[in-house]
Amino acid sequence: MQLQITDVAFGGKGVARANGKAVFVPYVIDEETISASITREHKKFLEADLENIVTASPHRIEPRCPYFGRCGGCVYQHIDYEHQLALKWRQVKETLRRIGGLKEPPMRPFIPSPIEYEYRNRITVHVRDGVVGFFRRESNKLLDIERCPIALNEVNAQLVELRESRPRDGHYTLRAGAAQRVFTQANDAVAAAMLDLVDSLLGSATGTLIDAYCGAGFFSKRLRGRFEKVIGIDWDQHAIAVAREDTNENETYIVADVEAELGARLRSIISPSREGQSAVVVDPPATGLGKMILETLIEQQPTQLIYVSCNPATLARDLARLKNSFSIDSITPLDMFPQTAEIECVAHLKMKTVCDDGERTKVR
Numbered sequence: 001m002q003l004q005i006t007d008v009a010f011g012g013k014g015v016a017r018a019n020g021k022a023v024f025v026p027y028v029i030d031e032e033t034i035s036a037s038i039t040r041e042h043k044k045f046l047e048a049d050l051e052n053i054v055t056a057s058p059h060r061i062e063p064r065c066p067y068f069g070r071c072g073g074c075v076y077q078h079i080d081y082e083h084q085l086a087l088k089w090r091q092v093k094e095t096l097r098r099i100g101g102l103k104e105p106p107m108r109p110f111i112p113s114p115i116e117y118e119y120r121n122r123i124t125v126h127v128r129d130g131v132v133g134f135f136r137r138e139s140n141k142l143l144d145i146e147r148c149p150i151a152l153n154e155v156n157a158q159l160v161e162l163r164e165s166r167p168r169d170g171h172y173t174l175r176a177g178a179a180q181r182v183f184t185q186a187n188d189a190v191a192a193a194m195l196d197l198v199d200s201l202l203g204s205a206t207g208t209l210i211d212a213y214c215g216a217g218f219f220s221k222r223l224r225g226r227f228e229k230v231i232g233i234d235w236d237q238h239a240i241a242v243a244r245e246d247t248n249e250n251e252t253y254i255v256a257d258v259e260a261e262l263g264a265r266l267r268s269i270i271s272p273s274r275e276g277q278s279a280v281v282v283d284p285p286a287t288g289l290g291k292m293i294l295e296t297l298i299e300q301q302p303t304q305l306i307y308v309s310c311n312p313a314t315l316a317r318d319l320a321r322l323k324n325s326f327s328i329d330s331i332t333p334l335d336m337f338p339q340t341a342e343i344e345c346v347a348h349l350k351m352k353t354v355c356d357d358g359e360r361t362k363v364r
């Protein structure tokens with residue numbers, strides 16, 4: 001059937017309508033006219049595969065990777081970079097509206113990646129029955145990969161070595177340089193931009209900083225010079241050991257579940273006798289913040305909250321819960337993973353206050 005693509009949804013699939021239902025088609029671009037064949041029929045929507053492009057978008061370009069379309073990693077190599085950013089920006093805004101109930105999300109411009117390919121400082125490849133590679137698109141079968149063009153050359157050199165070593169079945173994370181064996185941000189340039197952003201959003205904040213889901217202290221190491229006290233919490237003891245390798249007197253790192261630890265830590269720094277500025281950075285996994293953590297933040301209300309998210313849908317869900325107790329100052333998307341569907345966001349929230357005679361009164 002012939003379809004008119006009207007949008008590209010979060011995840012990378014183009015959206016059209018047919019027979020009164022939404023149709024999702026991968027590897028197309030908004031405003032393209034295509035012919036497609038239906039591959040699956042669901043109650044509320046259809047899935048289709050691209051057959052032919054009838055009218056191509058001016059944003060369509062040649063993908064650089066020979067595996068594109070088969071590999072489960074990249075979804076946007078056929079779209080020029082400017083338009084990738086425009087689409088992702090719209091996806092974040094729409095998600096915040098739809099799931100977060102934010103009528104006019106305070107979106108800032110995208111922070112792009114200065115490098116569109118060869119940016120990943122680590123990749124995880126899988127080995128099964130002699131095949132070394134990534135999972136195929138929407139499949140648990142492996143695709144044999146000789147080179148990944150979004151990874152740094154150094155990482156690809158390690159891939160060559162791994163392939164030559166005839167590795168056993170398993171998962172192998174290949175990292176550039178002497179990178180630590182704990183969570184690290186995957187795109188160095190965008191990670192640096194993210195630190196600058198968080199630092200500038202916090203303005204002149206001092207007092208105590210809680211870095212929840214701190215990993216090896218990515219945010220706290222940058223911010224420790226300006227806060228009186230920095231407390232990092234992560235349940236990965238290896239990451240905490242790395243964070244503890246280089247600490248100033250004002251830094252404490254705790255191996256704990258954020259769910260169990262955040263409340264007590266916040267209570268101790270925001271007790272009425274210790275009124276002062278407090279900032280919390282949360283950088284949770286894609287599942288977002290648990291109910292208890294949201295309740296703790298609403299109950300204890302730090303002065304500022306920075307929410308670093310790798311999943312706009314869970315960010316939107318959590319902001320829907322936080323928006324009555326905090327004002328949402330800004331949401332900045334960052335392109336940590338060009339060519340892929342991934343979107344990183346930094347949301348800046350401030351405690352809602354009624355300021356009379358300089359006293360801070362929490363709005364509940």
Ligand SMILES: C[S@@+](CC[C@H](N)C(=O)[O-])C[C@H]1O[C@@H](n2cnc3c(N)ncnc32)[C@H](O)[C@@H]1O
Pocket residue numbers: 183184185213214215216217218219233234235236239256257258259283284285
């Ligand atoms: C997205 S990473 C962020 C790490 C760090 N902020 C950084 O930028 O390098 C998420 C971190 O959360 C930790 N984590 C996940 N769930 C947790 C939990 N319930 N309690 C404590 N740490 C958790 C993981 O160990 C991981 O280090």
